[in-house]
Amino acid sequence: DGGITQSPKYLFRKEGQNVTLSCEQNLNHDAMYWYRQDPGQGLRLIYYSQIVNDFQKGDIAEGYSVSREKKESFPLTVTSAQKNPTAFYLCASGLGVQETQYFGPGTRLLVL
């Protein structure tokens, strides 16, 4: 089955803790994205990557970090510097940055 997987489905973060959200795709897509979704707002881009070993900041990159060491994987780390991390996080991928994006099922991050 081809698709995008995100894990875990729910994640709890303690104060001062870094947590990492996983995103894997087997669609052979070059481009991958991380979005944050808050109630009543449109999706906001955190980071995106057009190709392996390259990534760019989106509109709200502060307090987040990413890596793109493999084509299939684009993990997102929510650092302790992100003071309001509670949100629904969506990963997406596409053949290129101007192509349709395909989304994973999302990870809901909650703060303890």
Next chain:
Amino acid sequence: KQEVTQIPAALSVPEGENLVLNCSFTDSAIYNLQWFRQDPGKGLTSLLLIQSSQREQTSGRLNASLDKSSGRSTLYIAASQPGDSATYLCAVRPNSNYQLIWGAGTKLIIKP
């Protein structure tokens, strides 16, 4: 700066009705526009993509139109069913960069 607005934020209609969802954008210099569906707590599914040179796209009971000059797109759903209940989001890709600009969505409830 491109802004995307979806009104109303929520809509409830009886089963069987035809309905129209609206999406407006402030800058007509767009590369394409997409409509997505999101079920509660899930990722997004792409429904229709309209290139800037196109006026409409159809898929089954769905028809999306684009009027760049007025900065509007509509998603028409024919013969609505309870399974159409979801949040519908539109996203615009500007000519000037690769980022999608998102509306906040319309939450649609189809009453049996």
